[in-house]
Amino acid sequence: EAQVTQNPRYLITVTGKKLTVTCSQNMNHEYMSWYRQDPGLGLRQIYYSMNVEVTDKGDVPEGYKVSRKEKRNFPLILESPSPNQTSLYFCASGDPREFGYEQYFGPGTRLTVT
Amino acid sequence: DQQVKQNSPSLSVQEGRISILNCDYTNSMFDYFLWYKKYPAEGPTFLISISSIKDKNEDGRFTVFLNKSAKHLSLHIVPSQPGDSAVYFCAASATGNQFYFGTGTSLTVIP
Numbered sequence: 001e002a003q004v005t006q007n008p009r010y011l012i013t014v015t016g017k018k019l020t021v022t023c024s025q026n027m028n029h030e031y032m033s034w035y036r037q038d039p040g041l042g043l044r045q046i047y048y049s050m051n052v053e054v055t056d057k058g059d060v061p062e063g064y065k066v067s068r069k070e071k072r073n074f075p076l077i078l079e080s081p082s083p084n085q086t087s088l089y090f091c092a093s094g095d096p097r098e099f100g101y102e103q104y105f106g107p108g109t110r111l112t113v114t
Numbered sequence: 115d116q117q118v119k120q121n122s123p124s125l126s127v128q129e130g131r132i133s134i135l136n137c138d139y140t141n142s143m144f145d146y147f148l149w150y151k152k153y154p155a156e157g158p159t160f161l162i163s164i165s166s167i168k169d170k171n172e173d174g175r176f177t178v179f180l181n182k183s184a185k186h187l188s189l190h191i192v193p194s195q196p197g198d199s200a201v202y203f204c205a206a207s208a209t210g211n212q213f214y215f216g217t218g219t220s221l222t223v224i225p
Contacts, residue, residue, distance in 0.1 A: 004157070031211065042118075042203060043158070043215040050211060058212060090157050099165040100146040100210030105157030 002027045004106035006091050012112045013081055021076045021109050023091030031094030031101050032074040033058070034066065036087040037108075043090065049074055081113045117141045118206050120216035128224050133191040135219050137204035140185065144206040144214075149178060149189045152201045152218070161202075162189070194223045 004025045013019055025032065033048035035058075045058030049068040063085055065077040074093075078085060089109045094101030119138045127133045135149075145166035150158035164171040164178045164187070171178050177190045191198055201218045 033213075035215075040217060042116075042120075042217040043205075045213055045215075048211055056212070059214065092157070094211075097163070099163075100148075100207050102148065102160045102163065103150075103158075103213075105150075105159070107155070107157050 002104070004091055004093050004104055006089075006106040006109050008109060009107065010110050012114065014114055015082055016080050019078050019081060019111075021078075021089060021091075021111070023074045023076065023106060024072050025074075025091075025093035025104070026072065027093055027095070027104065028071065029093035029095060029104075030071065031096065031103075032068065033092045033094065033103065034064070034074070034076050035090045035092065035105075036060065036085075037090065038087050046076070046089075081111075083113050085111065086113045087111060115140075116217070117144075117214045118204060118216040120202075120204060120219050122219050123217070124220040124222070126222045126224060127194045129196055130193045133189075133194045133198065133221055133223070135189040135191075135202050135204075135221065137187045137189075137216050138185060139187075139206050139214075141206070141208060141214075142185065143208040146207045146210055147178070147180060147187050148205045148207075148213075149176075150203045150205065150215075151198075152203065158203060191221075194221075196223045196225050199223045 034046040092103040148163040
């Protein structure tokens with residue numbers, strides 16, 4: 001089954017404790033991306049990656065890092081989480097079309113930073 | 115500043131009638147637009163897209179209309195079905211790889 005998987009699905013942590021949310025896709029997509037969803041703000045793009053080793057900032061990259069060493073994996077790293085990073089996070093991979101990517105989203109990771 | 119806006123947080127429609135969801139954008143460089151549907155506890159799923167060279171794209175019960183001069187797009191669902199009840203997000207891109215999403219409209223289709 002074609003899918004994007006994220007782990008963990010739920011995470012409660014404390015301020016300053018480094019964490020990594022993993023993302024993996026089995027569709028052989030070059031493009032991957034991370035979003036956060038917050039009430040009243042919709043989905044906002046954090047980082048995206050056009051292919052292995054190439055990543056670029058989205059709309060809200062501050063406080064996040066990403067790594068793309070393999071095509072299938074795109075982990076999101078929070079080096080020093082803060083309460084304002086409490087959010088619902090989605091990873092996506094993209095299928096190229098004529099004018100851009102159609103994205104397939106994972107099920108989401110709900111992160112709480114206390 | 116929100117570049118893509120969905121001004122109606124919610125919409126209720128009777129089963130069988132038309133649902134019209136609206137989206138406005140501010141960046142005139144956007145040339146690729148998409149609609150995604152999201153059920154609770156799931157990730158968004160792609161629904162339909164349109165490029166700026168078209169003003170209409172149709173896929174079954176779903177039609178997206180683009181009015182570039184007004185910087186407005188809309189999604190029409192005809193006929194609406196209870197299974198269409200979900201949150202709908204519009205998204206826009208100028209580059210095809212960086213995307214801006216709206217805040218979503220929660221559609222309820224009443225049986």
